[in-house]
Amino acid sequence: MNSDIKQNPHLTHRVQVIEKILSKNNAMAQEIRESFDKHKITCFNLMSSPGSGKTTTLENLAEKLPAKFAVIEGDLETSRDAQRIRDKGIWAFQLQTGRACHLDAGMVLKALPHFPFDEVEIAFIENVGNLVCPASYDVGSHYNIVFISVPEGDDKIEKYPVMFRKADLVVITKADLLPYFDFDLERAKRALEELKPGTPILLLNNRTGEGIEELVNWIMEKRRAHLQILQKGES
Numbered sequence: 001m002n003s004d005i006k007q008n009p010h011l012t013h014r015v016q017v018i019e020k021i022l023s024k025n026n027a028m029a030q031e032i033r034e035s036f037d038k039h040k041i042t043c044f045n046l047m048s049s050p051g052s053g054k055t056t057t058l059e060n061l062a063e064k065l066p067a068k069f070a071v072i073e074g075d076l077e078t079s080r081d082a083q084r085i086r087d088k089g090i091w092a093f094q095l096q097t098g099r100a101c102h103l104d105a106g107m108v109l110k111a112l113p114h115f116p117f118d119e120v121e122i123a124f125i126e127n128v129g130n131l132v133c134p135a136s137y138d139v140g141s142h143y144n145i146v147f148i149s150v151p152e153g154d155d156k157i158e159k160y161p162v163m164f165r166k167a168d169l170v171v172i173t174k175a176d177l178l179p180y181f182d183f184d185l186e187r188a189k190r191a192l193e194e195l196k197p198g199t200p201i202l203l204l205n206n207r208t209g210e211g212i213e214e215l216v217n218w219i220m221e222k223r224r225a226h227l228q229i230l231q232k233g234e235s
């Protein structure tokens with residue numbers, strides 16, 4: 001705790017309340033992970049700014065992923081994203097957060113009684129579009145994928161480190177727009193390597209499907225790694 005907080009009882013109280021909220025959230029997130037583990041389901045949390053291409057990527061995965069999956073969608077309002085996923089023949093549940101800028105574990109728990117646990121191998125949670133708040137809330141996923149799109153600029157990794165520290169994979173979408181923006185891919189790669197060494201980064205063009213195979217391979221590799229962890233736990 002820094003000295004400002006020590007000297008200010010109001011700040012101390014605020015910090016304690018936030019810590020309490022987060023520890024309650026973490027306990028619920030663990031409960032969610034255990035439900036997925038029990039059914040041998042691997043869960044990925046997708047985070048990004050609004051409009052980076054999370055839902056479009058899921059629509060493309062519906063055709064490419066060699067594993068059955070279901071989606072829990074988070075948005076402030078509307079059920080548009082869940083409907084887009086259902087239109088692809090995939091089970092989807094929409095959570096509407098109202099004013100909240102992120103999903104939390106309590107919200108995801110509300111979707112679980114409806115979740116098709118016996119029918120899928122992978123769960124995706126599409127978080128509310130926001131490059132800040134979702135990073136602070138564990139939603140019970142096993143892995144986090146963070147998206148940035150080319151028009152957002154190559155400095156986002158440096159400017160939003162809290163989010164990118166949480167990433168197990170960074171996907172740069174809208175690769176088709178690289179010729180029209182001064183997005184320096186090498187700068188983004190260097191920034192990620194400095195912030196979280198060894199984190200993979202891949203380029204995706206949702207228009208042509210370029211990069212989707214690499215994404216599918218990464219997801220399936222993590223799926224296998226998760227199953228191995230579960231197997232070790234059983235033996």
Ligand SMILES: Nc1nc2c(ncn2[C@@H]2O[C@H](COP(=O)(O)OP(=O)(O)OP(=O)(O)O)[C@@H](O)[C@H]2O)c(=O)[nH]1
Nearest residue numbers: 050051052053054055056129173174175205206207
């Ligand atoms: N040019 C181009 N457009 C893309 C690509 N991926 C997504 N888009 C477009 O970007 C817009 C936003 O995409 P969404 O998939 O809805 O973005 P999102 O991250 O789900 O947005 P929120 O759920 O609102 O946070 C849509 O018009 C997509 O067609 C891409 O690779 N290239």
Ligand SMILES: [Mg+2]
Nearest residue numbers: 054055081126
């Ligand atoms: Mg979306």
